[in-house]
Amino acid sequence: MSSDSTPRAGVPLIAEGGAQKFVTHDEAMLQFDALLNARFLDRDLTAPPSSPAEGDTYLVAAPATGSWTGRDGQIAFFADGVWKFYPPFAGLVAYVADETKLVVYDGSAWVDYAALLALQNVPLLGVNASADSTNKFAVKSAAVLFDNIGNGVQLKLNKNAATDTASILYQTSYSGRAEVGLTGDDDFHFKVSADGAAWTTALTIDRTTGIVSLPASDFATKSGTETLSHKTLSGATAIPNGTIDASGNLGIRTTTTSAAALTVQSSAASLPAARIDGTSSSGDYTPVLDLAIGTATPVTRFWGHSGGAAAWTSWANWNVSTDRWEAPASTTVGAAQILFNDSLGGNIIFKTKATATWTAGDPITFNVPLYLTGAGTVAIGGSSVVSGSALTVYGAVYPASDNASNLGSASYRWGTVYAGTGSINTSGAATKTKVRALNASELAVAKALAADVRVFQFVDAVARKGTQAARLHTGLIFEDVIAAFEAQGLDPFRYGIVCRDRDQTDPKQWILGLRYAELAQFVIAGFAARLAALEAKI
Numbered sequence: 001m002s003s004d005s006t007p008r009a010g011v012p013l014i015a016e017g018g019a020q021k022f023v024t025h026d027e028a029m030l031q032f033d034a035l036l037n038a039r040f041l042d043r044d045l046t047a048p049p050s051s052p053a054e055g056d057t058y059l060v061a062a063p064a065t066g067s068w069t070g071r072d073g074q075i076a077f078f079a080d081g082v083w084k085f086y087p088p089f090a091g092l093v094a095y096v097a098d099e100t101k102l103v104v105y106d107g108s109a110w111v112d113y114a115a116l117l118a119l120q121n122v123p124l125l126g127v128n129a130s131a132d133s134t135n136k137f138a139v140k141s142a143a144v145l146f147d148n149i150g151n152g153v154q155l156k157l158n159k160n161a162a163t164d165t166a167s168i169l170y171q172t173s174y175s176g177r178a179e180v181g182l183t184g185d186d187d188f189h190f191k192v193s194a195d196g197a198a199w200t201t202a203l204t205i206d207r208t209t210g211i212v213s214l215p216a217s218d219f220a221t222k223s224g225t226e227t228l229s230h231k232t233l234s235g236a237t238a239i240p241n242g243t244i245d246a247s248g249n250l251g252i253r254t255t256t257t258s259a260a261a262l263t264v265q266s267s268a269a270s271l272p273a274a275r276i277d278g279t280s281s282s283g284d285y286t287p288v289l290d291l292a293i294g295t296a297t298p299v300t301r302f303w304g305h306s307g308g309a310a311a312w313t314s315w316a317n318w319n320v321s322t323d324r325w326e327a328p329a330s331t332t333v334g335a336a337q338i339l340f341n342d343s344l345g346g347n348i349i350f351k352t353k354a355t356a357t358w359t360a361g362d363p364i365t366f367n368v369p370l371y372l373t374g375a376g377t378v379a380i381g382g383s384s385v386v387s388g389s390a391l392t393v394y395g396a397v398y399p400a401s402d403n404a405s406n407l408g409s410a411s412y413r414w415g416t417v418y419a420g421t422g423s424i425n426t427s428g429a430a431t432k433t434k435v436r437a438l439n440a441s442e443l444a445v446a447k448a449l450a451a452d453v454r455v456f457q458f459v460d461a462v463a464r465k466g467t468q469a470a471r472l473h474t475g476l477i478f479e480d481v482i483a484a485f486e487a488q489g490l491d492p493f494r495y496g497i498v499c500r501d502r503d504q505t506d507p508k509q510w511i512l513g514l515r516y517a518e519l520a521q522f523v524i525a526g527f528a529a530r531l532a533a534l535e536a537k538i
Contacts, residue, residue, distance in 0.1 A: 035086060038075070038094035043103075043110070052078040059094070059110070060085075162186050171196070410501035410511040425517070438525045441488040446526025448484040449519070452476055476519065478512040497522060 043059035047066045055078065062072035067083055074085045090107035102113035124131035129140035146153055159166035159182065167181025167189075175196035183189045188205040201215045377385040381394030399405040408414050429435065438446065453474060461470040478498065485492035492498050499513040 035075070035092065038092065040075075040094050040096045042098050043096055048076065048083060052083075054079060054081075059088075059096075157181065409504060410499070410513060411504035438522070438529070441490055442522075443526050443529045444488050445484045445490065446523050447530065448487070449476060449481060450523050450526060452480045452484065454480075475516065476514060478514060481514060481519075495522075 038057060040057055040059045044061050045058055046061045046064055046068070048058075048068050049056070057078075058076045060068050060071045060074050060076050064070065064072050068076060071085045074087050077084045077086065088105040088110075090105060092105045093113070094103055094105075094110075095101075096103055103110045104113050104116065105111075119125070123136070125137050127139040127141065129138040131138040146155060157166040157168075162185055165181065165183050167179050167183050169176050170178040170180075176193050176199075177196065178193070179189070179191040179199070181189065183191060186207045188207065189201055190203040191199045191201050193199045204213045204215060205211070206213070377390050377392075379385045379392045379394070382392065385392045454477060455472050455474050456477075457467070457470045457472060464470075481498055482492045485495070493500070495518075497515055497519050499515060501511050501513070503509040503511050
């Protein structure tokens with residue numbers, strides 16, 4: 001052999017007739033110790049550790065420094081108190097201790113061993129279970145997770161032909177009990193079984209129309225006209241007979257349907273054709289709404305009662321001839337009423353009065369506390385809306401509780417507030433604590449702020465109107481106020497002068513503001529202190 005080292009690992013060979021053969025042998029043993037079943041303590045260090053132990057092995061990272069200089073990518077092995085270096089060779093496998101990972105050198109780079117074990121086109125795969133020719137993928141686990149990689153996730157079951165099956169089968173002791181999916185066709189089926197052999201289709205969704213059918217129930221899809229059978233439910237009144245024809249029209253208490261979608265036949269000639277009833281705990285049935293059909297003047301009526309099955313009376317009738325709600329007879333009623341008046345353009349009027357006496361045929365009118373127009377505008381306390389206003393209020397407006405509700409927010413501001421006088425702030429001594437004068441640091445801030453007043457334009461106004469049309473404003477900049485406080489070692493957010501609120505449209509952003517009423521008082525105090533100092537010198 002002409003070479004003095006092995007061709008792959010570069011292990012030194014004992015030369016024939018060479019002197020000190022034990023040295024070559026020992027060096028080869030050290031190299032075997034470093035490379036055989038290699039174990040790297042780390043592969044990210046560029047400089048040697050300060051106190052290595054005998055046998056410690058590292059993969060030198062670039063750019064190497066110290067005693068590792070010039071050894072980028074080599075294997076550093078500490079033996080006999082010195083570092084020995086060996087270049088890696090293709091096929092070398094090593095365990096990286098701090099990463100608990102196997103890596104393989106492919107001749108140019110280290111590759112994770114797991115990446116070389118691609119599970120592609122394997123014939124069978126079992127996870128804690130044995131796969132077989134039918135169940136080529138088998139998992140035995142308390143739970144299975146299919147997670148996303150940053151967006152959605154889909155589980156796909158693909159069948160070969162429409163007559164095949166793509167479904168999820170639920171089993172008990174490996175015997176089927178429920179199945180959901182495309183079973184034998186392309187409609188979506190829900191099936192159940194008591195024994196895993198005989199199956200009943202409970203529900204089917206048509207793949208084309210989306211129509212749901214219940215094949216195992218009394219509502220199974222059938223052709224022609226079907227009569228709904230008389231059913232008695234446990235603890236409930238029997239459901240009356242009815243009819244559904246081939247066009248889907250429904251008849252209640254009648255076996256004859258018409259072109260109307262719903263045909264209702266009263267159980268007695270004296271009762272309205274269609275009626276919605278309420279019931280008391282004693283079982284009395286009281287009509288709430290009925291449609292008087294077939295009379296000389298068709299009327300829609302709201303009803304009320306004073307007690308007992310026979311004590312119900314009509315509260316209000318809709319007269320199609322006069323296009324309004326009218327009193328049915330001379331009677332006295334109270335409480336709130338609601339008017340739906342088409343003659344006013346679709347307006348809805350909520351009316352209240354403690355008591356009122358009606359005469360038959362009178363239009364129902366009361367005071368108007370809430371008025372909703374067909375244009376979507378609202379009046380409260382009156383019956384007209386101011387032009388250009390979405391909400392018109394007749395009278396004062398109060399919050400539900402004192403000093404607990406806001407008008408707008410930092411993200412949703414009112415544009416301009418027009419008022420006869422300004423806002424009044426509570427200021428009595430009984431409402432405040434720690435009353436004191438401004439200290440020296442605060443007076444210094446006030447002095448600095450007085451010199452920081454600027455002339456500016458609002459960015460949104462410039463965007464709407466342009467630079468020339470947008471108006472000039474005077475005031476302070478939030479950031480300047482913050483800087484003035486911090487320059488005196490004060491926390492600006494301890495003071496109600498500055499406001500910082502989360503943007504409701506983008507919670508990552510802040511909306512910055514100033515309370516100018518408090519800021520003006522703060523600066524005035526500074527001026528007063530400076531004036532007093534000047535007067536003292538005169």
